Amino acid sequence: MKKEIHLKNFDIADDSVLSKQGFEEKFVRGALADFVPYMDVYHTLENPRQDKFENESVEHTEVLEQWQTLQNWLVSNFMKYDVCEDTDLGLIYKLQQVLESFKQDESEDEPMEHTEILEQGQILQNSFVLDFLKHIVSDFIKNNVHKNTNLGLIYKSLLQMEAKENSNDILNNFFENPHKSTIFFKNSLEKTCIDYVKEIKDAVNNNAKVIHIKDTDNKNYDVLTPYNGELEVTGIENLICHMYGVIGVINSLPILYKDEDKNIIRAVAPRHNSYNERSSQSPFNDLDWHVDAAYRPMFEKANNLSPIVDYLVFGIVHKGHENLPIIYVGLEDILNQLSHNDILAGLSKEFTITSADSFSHKISSHNMPLLVEHSSGYYSRIKLDAIPETQKAQNFLNNIREIVDQKLIQNHVYVNPGDIVILSNKAVLHKRDKYTPKWDGKDRYFIRMYAVKEANIKQGILANSIKPWIWT
Secondary structure (H helix, E strand, C coil): CCCEEEEEHHCCCCEEECCCHHHHHHHHHHHHHHHCCHHHHHHHHCCCCCCCCCCCCCCHHHHHHHHHHHHHHHHHHHHHHHHCCCCCHHHHHHHHHHHHHHCCCCCCCCCCCCHHHHHHHHHHHHHHHHHHHHHHHHHCCCCCCCCCCHHHHHHHHHHHHHHCCCHHHHHHHCCCCCCHHHHHHHHHHHCCHHHHHHHHHHHHHHHEEEEEEEECCCCCCCCCCCCCCEEEECCCHHHHHHHHHHHHHHEEEEEECCCCCCCCCCEECCCCCCCCCCCCCCCCCCCCEEEECCCCCCCEEEEEEECCEEEEEEEEEECCCCCCCEEEEHHHHHHHHCCCHHHHHHHCCCEEEECCCCCCCEEEEEEEECCCCCCCEEEECCCCCCCECCHHHHHHHHHHHHCCHHHHEEECCCCCCCEEEECCCEEEEEEEEECCCCCCCCCEEEEEEEEEEEEHHHHHCCCCCCCEEECC
């Protein structure tokens, strides 16, 4: 039913056991080192002249000054990956050697001949690399890097990651397309953490309904719990990248429902103005046993609604003062206590299910079953605040209540910062008790992504055709 995975058992890219720097930091930095051949911004490798640059002249001293800033990054991080000479970075590397030739040490017995300088200058004039330098000077000095240039994004994103500044901009650069980001970080995990990935995949193949990835690094995120409902990525970039990678490893892609959130990642944290709602951001009310998005169709889009998500993926930032666990009951444990007639009642289309209060407008689905049969068993959309339309439906809900309130079948997942918990949404019910925040910045703070199996991703109704992760 539940699988625990401990990160400390896994080696990473440099074949060393996880150190105090932590799994996520090493994984993300390793992934970013492989960023050049992957990201969309590097699409001009095959056609390096297609980028447009400003036709501005540049002083020789400015060129050298800007290049000095860049060369440490480019040479140390990229050239070791055997960049071909006919790629952008290959030519830039050659440029670095040319620029160094202009800075001949006065102590040299044989300084460069004038004709050699002219020859090297001709190489610069004939190469598009000079355009790169013009762009670097004109835009970087103005602190306004053009978004669509290769070197602009490489320089800005990596330099900011190193300095740990402007993290929101970093994520905007790397995660504008959550599906491609998932694939990118999945590939990085599969390459650098083979045993770790295998254990996750084995858990999925063995039908684990809950996967708890325990971070044994004793993380303590230096971020404040957001009380306005808005996610702040600064300080939790590594956790987010790790979550993307794990979602990819379980052969899924992240999605969001457009009426619930504007961001793919939801801040599951107490919100000040949530007294009268039942949602993941309201600490003031119990969240009764439920399946997320239960009001939606189970398999295929219908009635202008996309289907129920397959997974809930939580990343833990702060466990909170109360250390409230994630409480769940497996559907199998419920079915084992239901009679054949009870199951038939659950399969009957005699329930009305409504969306959570977190949605911008209430959606009610009528004549819905709470159990749905599939090839090897049943899926659940059981939600104990569902409205029964018949006495038979009411009796079914009463039976479910008696079962799930049994302490013996309830499972408690206690978490720590850096943990990731995956719930199989249609195979477990979960709940959360109300609590009293201290509003001190260290209250319970999870981040959550919905994920859909790749095989089901085409069932979504797109709210935006160019953003297939946003579903109606």
